[in-house]
Amino acid sequence: MTQPLWQKDGIKIDAKIMQFLAGNDVLLDREFFLHDITASKAHVEGLANIGVVGADEAAALKRELDALAEDFRSGAFVLDERHEDGHSAIEARLTERLGDAGRRVHTGRSRNDQILVATRLWLKEKLATLQTLCHDIAQVCLDRAAEPTLPLPGYTHLQRAVVSSTAMWFAGFAEGFTDNALRAQQTAVWIDANPLGTAAGYGVNLPLDRAHTTQALGFARMQVSPVYAQLSRGKFEMAVLESIASALLDLRRMAWDLSLFTTAEFNFVKLPAEYTTGSSIMPNKRNPDVIELLRASYASVAAARCEIEQLLSLPSGYQRDLQFSKGSLFHGVTHGLSALELVPDLLARFQWNEPAMRAAIEPSMYATDVAIEQAAAGVPFRDAYRAAAEAASAAGAGRTPESSLQARVSPGSGHDLKLDQVQQRLDAIRG
Template structure:
């Protein structure tokens, strides 16, 4: 029977052991692929510094690749008695390779192993999340292009304010998504450094080539100070969750906007039936549950961040077992964010907007500011023009059809220019995201080759 890495033959209290392991053995099943890749890089480095022979390395790598493949397929499991993926992977290597497998832990601690696996996990999640945001932006851009020339009422303080267009409303969401992707690129730069090789957090008495393992795994740099490395556990995860929370503000904002626009009172949008649910008592109801849950998911993201902040606060330097609990909010946040973006993208593809209802909102009041600026263009001081516009509303002097035609002409021209600018930005950002994705996938593939 396989033993825990720290097992020295002493008897354990089963209840205490179950408490300390918690759900870590279940959570670690999804980290195993990344730990297997990091272990392959570590094995190649151990070969270079002559801890492993060529034959030993050639025996280790294929089994690590098997574990990687199993984890990706969801078939790799961690027995609760082995606690985590690091122990389960080493146990597999020892069972199949004997003394050769026992060498893989040389120069490592589970403390730096989990850091490396988590960095690779987050790197992948950031890229996948960026790809989803890019998909959302593209759908919004397409819907916005179709909507050029369609008026839409603008609101401040939840009250009708000024004329805008449906295209401008949709472009605003697309620009938000692209801005988040750019933030994600900076985040990638900030977390993409190699923690592997610092052991428990104080270095190891071997001449490890940390630059080599970092390069094999696609890290941009090596995280130097060993105590600092361990002190960043939770910090990098918090950066990631901060970004996911920021992303959730977009999904939340869109959900709330569409919820309002699609009410009978507003009548500006219509939810497809397949995105609604019924009532068990009111036959006429079609409820926007998808939008309500998207709004709620944003609150859950903030709760995950708060949980993580609480776990890593007030800790001394170096490693502490408290960090074990940081995985769960991290995984939940990543999973729920991906789900929200996927559903939102489907909804934007199908939601319909009511042009007639939008045009009905365009009375004299909504054009009052435009009327004032027409006076300004004729030399009237703005404050006087402001007062005259208010009087013009009362006296019925604002020619709505004329102002609507002029507004739509200018707005449509601006929207076409905006489309060109956003499309160019999307191509530029998309290229950068694709490069990051290719680099990440290549590193996780090539580390098992050769």
């Protein structure tokens, strides 16, 4: 390992302690490394603006930072255990190539600066991906809700309740994922603040050009208080995980439905073959493993959020405890997004089994229609309710699923899904 930036003469580094301190940090930093380089370029420009580095030095530093980014992408430079972390690797590379100019790059900033701004840029990128995925899922649901409607039993308590439809099922998730896209967008606005230039949490005795770094890095605003920059670490990460978890909560319920609907007992849905696997011992089996893992994915994101929350039992100012938040954040975000990435294609391609769905609609499922029709004719609803309950088995006489849905005229229900309103909201989010 290269000598740590904080190493003092005469103090021996214990290998086991160093390993505990570093952990997997340098490996995790691979995910944030390019953002760290981008922020370092903006920092160099800011230092040049206030005369701490000369124009020629700044140009050389930026050129070497670009070369390091290219080497990292190509594999010519590997971020590994030779370095304590990605931040140290950047400074070591610049010093190796440029000597004193490389040694000046850390002027006015802390590694806290570097991880905060690199993480913040990474989070913005991931929220943009989340928004796009939720938008795509909502759009597929809207498109399929507009297909010819098929009858589908509606359940409460997992008991057959009323007549529903495939269009209503898709419309529900379309609106849910529209809200999830909006939440991702709103979270992105909330965290879009530049922490670079807050140093270790108390500022520095230099007139750092924080307005420049804010603009250069594409942030909407400066995170003004150095103290709050430290307080926001973990808090902003949790907000992003909560946005992903919101989408995964809807995905969990969707996956539960599909898991049930693919069973022989329901037989409402046939999945694309790629979304099923075989049994290692039972030749007759095709298992909906992808659906089950999508259903389980919320747990990974919730666990990541919980771990970060537990780390935040801290006073103000930076504490090393926060290093452990990086692994949780990376795992939770990447797992959640990888799960959501599978959903648009799945929803677009699975097939409904119309005969099985029709066969599952029994006469008693029209009883609510009967009771409400009687109430609309002037019978007190509770009297109509009791009469319909007593004659539930005959409630379907002369009725069809289509007639039940056509009579469901309350806004958003079978006759009037108002898909155009959801589409307008979805389009406004992307716009």
